[in-house]
Each structure stands twice: as C-alpha cells, then as structure tokens.
Amino acid sequence: MAKLIGGVGTSHVPSIGAAIDRGATQDKDWKPFFDGYIPAKKWMADKKPDIAVVIFNDHGNSFFLDRVPTFAVGVAENYKPVDEGWGPRKLPDFKGDANFSWYFADKLVENHFDPLICSEIEVDHGLQVPMELLFGHPDNWPVKVLPIWVNTVQYPIPTPQRCWDMGVLLRKVIESYPTDETVVIMGTGGLSHQLQGSRAGFINQEADLAYLDGIANDPEKYRNMSREDYVETFGSEGAELIMWLVMRGAMDKQVNLIHKHYHAPASMTGAGMVILENKA
Ligand code: DHB
Ligand code: FE
Secondary structure, three states, X not given: OOEEEEEEEEOOOHHHHHHHHOOOXXXXXXXXXXXXXXXXXXXXXXXXXXXXXXXEOOOOOOOXXXXXXOEEEEOOOEEOEOOOOOXXXXXXXXXXXXXXXXXXXXXXXXXXXXXXXXXOOOEOHHHHHHHHHHHOOOOOOOOEEEEEEEOOOOOOOOOHHHHHHHHHHXXXXXXXXXXXXXXXXXXXXXXXXXXXXXXXXXXXXXXXXXXXXXXXXXXXXXXXOOHHHHHHHHOOOHHHHHHHHHHHHHOOOOXXXXXXXXXXXXXXEEEEEEEEEEOO
C-alpha cells in the first residue's frame, strides 16, 4: 500500500519564481524568505517521496474565466510549465503518475466529487513555485506529481469543508493504492493577500501567523469558517488558503508541526509555509 509521509502548506507567489530566475534569492528583500525554506528542502530531500500531490489553483493560464472547473485532476504522464506571458521558464517538465491519477479520479467520482479530468494541460506558478521551493532546481524532478486544481478565482469557490472532505478521501485513496509509493501532499496558496478592488494590497499578518499554528493544532476552526470569512480575513486571493485544507484533511487529527516559516510582505502577500507529520 502507498503511504502518506507528510503534508506541506506553502505559498506559491509568482514573483518567487521570478526572483529565482533573476538570481535575486540572496538580495536583502528576498533572503529572509528563501532562508526559511532551507530546512524544508532538507526535510524533503531526507524523505524522498515518490509522488507529490499538489493542490493549487490555476490563475487564468490553463483555464480562463470562460470555463472554470470547481475541481480538476490531472491524469497525464507529462505536464509542461505554462508560459505565463514573460517567456518560458527553465524548468523541467513535471512527470505524472497516470495510474495513480486515474485511480484517484475514479475514487473521486465514486465518492461524488465529479472533477474535470485533464489528460493534456500545462501547469502555472501554483504548482511550479512550490515544487522549486521544496525540491530546488534538479535536471529532472525527483518525484512524480498529481495535480489537483481548485477554483479559488471565480465565485462561487468551493467551501472549506468540501476541500477538507477531499483530503479525507485522498488519504483513503493513498492507503488503498496497491503499490508501495510514498506520498507527500502539498496544499498551496496564500497567505493573506488581495490583488484587486478597494482593499488591493491588504495583508493580515496576525491572521496569517495564527493560521500557521492553527492549521496544525486547531484545524476545525479553519474548516468551519465560511468562504466569506476567508475573503474577509485573508483577502480575496488569500482565500486560496482553503486549499491547505485538502492537505490537512488527509492528515491525522494529531500532527507535529515540523517546520514553520513566515515572511511579509513577499511581493504583495504574506508568504510562508508549514510541514506537518502525523503524530502516530
Ligand atoms: C500573486 C499571485 C498569486 O497567485 C499569489 O498566490 C500571490 C500573489 C501576485 O500576482 O502578486
Ligand atoms: Fe495564487
């Protein structure tokens, strides 16, 4: 049986990728942010998972507002990094595990999630940036990916409870998969930010810091919040944090907070991460 080895929550801000590309990670504005990922990279290198399930939202790159799936799952063998308009990035393609993906897609439908199933699609910074933050820049990625897209862009977005429930199912899927892969789950997005409207530039550091502890030790609080609570507390784009709940729903009730990091502002956002391991 496959095994869940841990959960990661992390920001996926596109300017992180841009900072890496222009060699700015050691600049004074960016160094404190990137330094916080050093222990996370080490954790990942020690754990050596076979598969990374990455939960993220597309940002108008592979889906546009003309068609917005609430949930989508990738079943491809290969995912190219999408060119988001400033030219292709020097990142290797992401390799999928089509067998595992189809198994998950089947279980989603069996359990009434009914996702869009994507066999040909490119992935944007929502997946690219977490992968480079946790795995660095190898010639080839050391894990296969299972991408899960969640609509956090166009209202109505799914409820936090629904994201959590998908995580509960994801755990069952991993533990019923007949071969012995090790799996890490990465919930991405956030932390607080708002890129539009009268609150553009909004950041809520206090709520961000509470979330980083709370997602580990008091996750029910965040599962029970409404979508509107997320927008109000974390900003319209900070509502991306509902995607961390897929990761958290897959973990045990009792977890150890292995690593936590926060930096604000990174670009226009509160940014950071957690690593969780099941206590048992
Ligand atoms: C920005 C975009 C994002 O997708 C995100 O999660 C945070 C910030 C941005 O464009 O600044
Ligand atoms: Fe985003």
